[in-house]
Amino acid sequence: MASLLEILRKEVVPAEGCTEPIAVAYAVSLAAELLEEDITAIRLQLSGNIIKNAMGVGIPGTGQTGLPIAAALGAVVGRSHKKLEILSGLNPAELKLANDLLERGLLEVELKVTPEKLYIEAQVYSRNHMATAIIAGEHTHIDFLALDGEKITPAKSKADCGKPGRSDSETYAGSVEGIFEFVRNVPFQDIHFLLEGARMNKAISDEGLRGDYGLQVGKKMSQQSAVNLFGNDVASKIIAATAAASDARMDGSAMPVMTTAGSGNQGIACTLPVIALAELLGKDEEMLARALALSNLVTVHIKHYIGRLSPLCGSGIAGGVGANSGILYLMGGSLAQIKFGIQNTIASLSGMICDGAKSTCALKISTSTNAAIQAATLAMNNIGPTTKDGVIFEEVEDTIRNMERLVQEGLADTDATILNIMLSKGGVL
DSSP: OOOOHHHHHHHHHEESSSSSHHHHHHHHHHHTTTOOEEEEEEEEOHHHHHHHHHHSOOEEEEESSSHHHHHHHHHOEEEEEEGGGTTTTOOOHHHHHHHHHHHOEEEEEEOOOOOOSEEEEEEEESSOOEEEEEEESSSSOOOEEEEETOOOOOOOOOOGTTOOGGGGGGOOOOOHHHHHHHHHHHHHHHHHTTTHHHHHHHHHHHHHSSSSTTOOOOHHHHOOOOOOOOOOSSSHHHHHHHHHHHHHTTTTTTEEEEEEEHHHHHHHHHHHHHHHHHHTTTTHHHHHHHHHHHHHHHHHHHHHHHHHOBEEEEEEEEHHHHHHHHHHHHOOOOOOHHHHHHHHHHHHHTBBBBBOTTTTTTHHHHHHHHHHHHHHHHHHHHHHTTTSTTTTTHHHHHHHHHOOOOOOOOTHHHHHHHHHHTTTTTOOO
């Protein structure tokens, strides 16, 4: 079983662009790089959750949205080694080649009926050959790679060495108490790398506050005007800073973000409230790093139960709960108060659905950040829900596990319904 430090290093990684379309680009690139001839066709078979999360999001450096341009870029850029940063350094010549490929009608996208929520199968054809790449379970996990049906074993990068695989879920034994003890005792130098992620996410937040991205949720919240009902208080500053990063990212900003559990929006949601509050409170780097370790690990803990991709909003629920824990740590909260905070946040956000990655994610993230702040305020006053209240159980781990039951039993058909509603608008692929 992986240590919590190993989990942190595995689950907190940089990405440029929304991770679902970027994972599609990565899969196409893996296959395309096996061919030595001009591409004649690309066939994608994707799980519903991949389609749902890739349809409406901006692709960095393109001015375009959705799957087609992401897939086409994967076919032409030839740098699969960069994984989730595959589109960094995109140049006009590559964009033109990708658009030419789309204009020639070489791309076909199909829905794959599969129990795997995260599934990308890319078949890339040339005149004489066909290459296949399958990504499943995690955004960069290569399940299968083949040329003309002959399986190829991909080379492992140094970054892959010693990392836990997908089978970790079978031996998972995480707990809020274990995470809290780890965060208090881990040497600062071991988690210092989290500060680079803080700088990265703060930079895209600042960009979102400056520019006119998406719905401008963060920017308009931060501007004092007659039509802005939000004040200039601590909570409003934190919410605006967090939403602004999602505004920029969902609208196709080419700036990288530090992801958490496979999602940039989750990384934004669980880190930026902590980063903003630490700055407002004047906390030092070590305190910030420990709070970020807590917020990230709690987010990963929640995601273990609700799934890598899910009908529930991971950024809102898992990211919001993680942010709440980090906020409480900065405020000097005890383990008991952090448990209160998790219970409060889940009680507030447990029904938030995921209807894909798009500009309105910033609205959901602003809602979850507000809920995290509200829940922290109650928790610091030792207030939390009781077993009489809905899905809340006495033990926080039981409440968290209830999210898994909600997804598997209560929301089994929700993803399909959401996707059908989205596809009914037409012209989205």
